[in-house]
Each structure stands twice: as C-alpha cells, then as structure tokens.
Amino acid sequence: MLDARIKEQLKDKLLRYQTQAVEIAAAFDPGAESAKLRELLDEIVSVSARLTLVESTGDDMAAPSFSIGAPGEAPRIRFCGVPTGSEFTSVVLAILQVGGHRPKFDEALLAGIAALGGDYAFDTFVSLTCPYCQEVVQALNGIAALNPGIRHRVIDIGLFPEEARALGIEVVPTLLMNGEWFGEGRTTATQITARLTGIEADMREALRAAGIAP
Structure with missing residues (x-):
C-alpha cells in the first residue's frame, strides 16, 4: 500500500x-x-x-x-x-x-494536560475525506499520549456506519466523551484541555459546596 x-x-x-x-x-x-x-x-x-x-x-x-x-x-489510542x-x-x-x-505543544498546554486528573474516554467520528478531522484526531492523540487518564478512539464512519447512525451522528468530526456528546467540527488541544480543566474545577466546587471536599 x-x-x-x-x-x-x-x-x-x-x-x-x-x-x-x-x-x-x-x-x-x-x-x-x-x-x-x-x-x-x-x-x-x-x-x-x-x-x-x-x-x-x-x-x-x-x-x-x-x-x-x-x-x-493498556493502549490509549485506537483507530x-x-x-x-x-x-x-x-x-x-x-x-x-x-x-x-513529545507532541509539539507549548509549555502551558503541557502543564495543563499533566494536571488533568479525571478518567476520560473520547471517541472521534471521522471520514477519510473530512478536511478538519486530522487536526482533531492529532490533538486528542497527543493529549492521550501524555496523560494516562485519557483514551482516544478514532472511528471511520465509512466502515462503521451503524455505530454512527445508532448515535445520531451526521457531522464529522463529532466528539464524544465518556459516551456523551462533547462537540463537533474543528477544535484544538488547547480548547479541549481548557474544557476538561473547567469540568474538573466545577466538580471540585460542587464537592466543596456539598461538604464532601475541603
């Protein structure tokens, strides 16, 4: 080939x-x-x-x-x-x-990825003709390569159309996180990391408000 x-x-x-x-x-x-x-x-x-x-x-x-x-x-990247x-x-x-x-991320982004403490399983639905999918796939692969709590699966809807249809996915790239919709279209490693950082900050605040965490 x-x-x-x-x-x-x-x-x-x-x-x-x-x-x-x-x-x-x-x-x-x-x-x-x-x-x-x-x-x-x-x-x-x-x-x-x-x-x-x-x-x-x-x-x-x-x-x-x-x-x-x-x-x-355990591998964290799957195609x-x-x-x-x-x-x-x-x-x-x-x-x-x-x-x-090491992925070509700046030092601030590398620190942000390293600081993530959650367990995240991402699925990215792509097509081989999609002009933006490569950017998203490479961003999440880079994050997964750096943080052991993050896994990434890339799914070609051309070969796995049933899975895409079952989830109602019509746009590529579409991202799921832990089985839930996370986004679609172009996004960067910086944007993904910022969202995960915000999710973890919100969770800590919720736990503090409930008296579960200091």
Whole structure:
C-alpha cells in the first residue's frame, strides 16, 4: 500500500524520533478492509525494529481496528478503520508520540494536560475525506499520549456506519466523551484541555459546596 518513497520517509522519521518500543495490536476479520489494514500495518512495522504487531482477539474488538501503545501497558489510542490519506499522518504521529517523541505543544498546554486528573474516554467520528478531522484526531492523540487518564478512539464512519447512525451522528468530526456528546467540527488541544480543566474545577466546587471536599 505504501510506495517506496513513503516507506523511506517513514523509516527516516521513526529512526530519528522514535526512542521507545511501540506495540500495535490489531483486530481483523475475514473481510477485504481487514486485509488492507493487515497489509498497511505489516509495511509500517517492517521499517522499524522498535515496532511490533500483534493480533488482538475478543468479542469487544471492532474489526478492522488497531491500537498503539507501549508494550505491557493498556493502549490509549485506537483507530477503527483503515487510516489512509491524511489519517495515515495521524497514525505516524501517534506512533512517534507513544514512542517517546513529545507532541509539539507549548509549555502551558503541557502543564495543563499533566494536571488533568479525571478518567476520560473520547471517541472521534471521522471520514477519510473530512478536511478538519486530522487536526482533531492529532490533538486528542497527543493529549492521550501524555496523560494516562485519557483514551482516544478514532472511528471511520465509512466502515462503521451503524455505530454512527445508532448515535445520531451526521457531522464529522463529532466528539464524544465518556459516551456523551462533547462537540463537533474543528477544535484544538488547547480548547479541549481548557474544557476538561473547567469540568474538573466545577466538580471540585460542587464537592466543596456539598461538604464532601475541603
């Protein structure tokens, strides 16, 4: 799936910026899209000795999909679909960030992400033709790579239309947090972090008002 030029660029990026081992855990079914994903992931891991590909099993695993994580740790980033085009860039960045390359966030944003203490599971519904989805996906992947309390799942509505329809999702990107609507359209890591910071501040204030927290 990757031509020689792209593979050489990928190899160079991983060699220069990936400093830690990364495990890609994939779920496949017998379909054609899973075959495409397997081919893509095989080509990605072939260019770096620090990358491994394992096959996930379980009834709760959507296929085709894959997670990106550190070996021995629960992964916090998952792609449901076959990420080509602009979303391929999102995959490469996620590998680099999980592999030790810090996201290009300013110091104030890094501190804000580190200070978040909640447990958040984000779902971002995308399409491969969406002009704004890449920005949102990369923002949340970067946040998830930095904070162990944040998980992010990217869902391609082209391959998982039933899930989108069941939730009434008609616009991409659409974000859910812990199963509830969080937003749609363009947003940045700074905006997402500010909202989460505000949510946690409101929760602390509510607990203080109820006499539960000092």
